Amino acid sequence: MTRPLDLPTSFADRVCVTDPDIIDPYCNDWTGRVIGTTDLLLRPGTHHEVAQLVQAARQHRATLLVQGGNTSLAGGSVPLAHEILLTTERLDTIAVDPASMTATVGAGVTLARLQSEIARYGFSFGVDIASRGSATLGGMTATNAGGIHVLRYGPMADNVVNLSCVFGDGSTIERRDTLLKDATGPSLQRLLIGSEGIFGVITSVTLRLQATSQHRSVAITPLESIDEGVAISTLLRGKLASVNAIEYLGPEAIALSPSNPPWERGAGGALLIEVLETTSSLVDTLDNLSLDREWVLADTTQAIHGLWSWREDIAMWVARVGKPLKLDLAVPINRIGDLYRQAQMVAQDARIQCVCFGHLGDGNLHINLVGDDHSLETSSRAIYQAAVDLGGTISAEHGIGTLKKGVLPLMRSASERHRLSQLIELFNPGRVVNPNVMLDPSQGGGYERS
Ligand SMILES: Cc1cc2nc3c(=O)[nH]c(=O)nc-3n(C[C@H](O)[C@H](O)[C@H](O)COP(=O)(O)OP(=O)(O)OC[C@H]3O[C@@H](n4cnc5c(N)ncnc54)[C@H](O)[C@@H]3O)c2cc1C
Structure with missing residues (x-):
């Protein structure tokens, strides 16, 4: 049972949704494999409202799960631990600054909307992904999304100039300036890029834009x-x-x-x-x-x-065959053929389907496995291990979410995970925001990096 928040009536009327028919679609992930449940959906419309909700959650010892466009392929966007779901969909403002070639957008703005808005200025945005119709700039920042143009423009980390956020302890940073340079010490905001919400909620991001090329x-x-x-x-x-x-x-x-x-x-x-x-x-x-x-x-x-x-x-074609388990691996590009062949062999032995595609230029192979749950579990472990043995990573761009927590130790040592949990405790004490993502409080087991 989700904990109630006891908000002032007029605020609750504005942001709270309790109708299960409205809430249910938010609880299923894109693949249909990961299904969560909650009794309460929050729809804040401003940075200030997000801050109020995080404070209320702290007060009532409730937990929040942040959701952008719900296109996570790592099971990170649906409430698996009965968290209250906080959608960013109403954080939807866009302000373009042609002089600095930046746009400051609410976390809930979809990539497709940003693309069409900035096209009017002759600009484009360096990061592009196939889920552009639903994926949000907040979610893309939280996962450090990569996509099809990483070769040229890098992932989100290379394209975010600044951001505003509400940390899980209730403190906030509001930075909407468009400075391309700012050498005033380490940027706390950058910690949020790729953090998948474990430190807090991103409420807006300022993005570097490009002049659209004449030819393509x-x-x-x-x-x-x-x-x-x-x-x-x-x-x-x-x-x-x-x-x-x-x-x-x-x-x-x-x-x-x-x-x-x-x-x-x-x-x-x-x-x-x-x-x-x-x-x-x-x-x-x-x-x-x-x-x-x-x-x-x-x-x-x-x-x-x-x-x-x-x-x-x-x-989409893979989704018609079954509910795929999606592995998002990267290896040094000259090992990508080895990874492909090893994955196909593992799948063949387990008699499951293995469909591969991906961003070959950055050594990033998306391996989609379809079959029974037990075979998927054992085959995916073997393929994760193969990627690491080839000098690669268990997640190139989709993040850890909830599905890859068990294999994170293949990439991050016990000491790194311990440091990460200390940072979480600092910014998001008690794990009020995204308690179930990336790292379990009692992280252990899994496979240790050798
Ligand atoms: C068809 C398809 C193609 C895809 N192609 C690519 C690709 O090429 N490259 C790529 O990188 N990804 C790709 N993805 C994966 C997905 O689209 C990205 O991970 C995307 O960045 C998620 O954005 P979202 O708004 O949907 O976030 P969600 O799925 O809603 O959330 C993802 C994670 O971020 C957290 N989060 C979301 N918003 C915030 C916020 N404002 N503050 C803090 N935490 C937040 C959530 O809690 C969750 O843990 C693809 C997905 C699909 C379905």
Whole structure:
């Protein structure tokens, strides 16, 4: 049973929702695998209201779980421990500052809304992810989201100028200035980037924007093997300054498409590249690099969208097969073929489905496993271990959430986890905000980093 907050009536009327029919959809995650429950949904509309709610939660010994767009693939956005759910959806202001090329946005603004708002100024935002219609800038900051343009612009950490937050102890920082430089000591706000809400609630973020490039082209080429994709990626990145994205589509992912691709299928799947130049100059470059291969090219907005949908729709096709367990691994790029093959072997042995795609240019492979729960559990452990043994990470961009807490010790030593729990105690004593995310209070067990 969720603890009540006993708020003044007019405030409660404005922010509290108790109707289960409204609350229920907020409790299911995007994959349908993780289902939480709560009796109370809070919808604050300002930084001040968030601060009031955190204070009330402290007073009543209640716990809060913050939710942005609920697109977490790590089980971090739904209330699994009966927390009160605090959605940021009403923190929805956008202020663009053309002079500094920044935008200060409420935590609940979706990426798609930001993109359309700043397009009016001729600007774009460096981080782009397929869940843009729902994912919020607060959630993306909290998870240090990466996405398709990390090669060029880095993850959220490289694109956040400043932020406002309410820490779990009730203290707040409000920074809406647009300074691109500020050397006044360590930034406490930066601690919140990638923190998945364990220190508190991000209420707004100021983001660095880019001038939109005049030209953009996309090309796809079939592969005989994923290693061939790595070789092409290495060549392109070393020679072509305008590379914007290098993405991988596994053969088993393409096979899930309801239609035939506009390229000859290759045994190793396909490679998608996006560059910020015209198609004719891209063709010249590919010729000069003696990349003697077939490319399907696109330069109009519609055609570019068409080619990208082959990559971005894979998650939807996988969801039609079953409720996937999503692993989000990164390894040094020259080991990505090894990771791919090991994952397929593990899945084959366990007789489960394994569908791979991802951001090949940054060595980030999304491995989607579909099968019975027991096989998923044992196979995922083997694949996490394989990634770490290859010099990689158990989470490249989705975060730890609740699903990967047990494997965090593969990446973070006991001493690092202890330091992290001390920081949580400092900023969010008693773990009022996001008590169940990233680290259990009694973290132990799991697998120790050797
Ligand atoms: C189809 C699809 C494609 C995706 N592609 C990518 C991709 O390419 N790259 C990538 O990085 N991710 C990707 N994701 C994962 C997901 O979209 C990102 O993790 C995103 O950043 C989550 O944003 P959100 O607003 O939905 O946050 P939520 O899912 O609501 O929350 C995520 C976590 O952040 C915390 N949180 C949310 N808002 C706040 C806040 N204001 N303050 C403090 N904590 C907060 C939550 O408690 C939770 O732990 C994809 C997801 C889907 C479904």
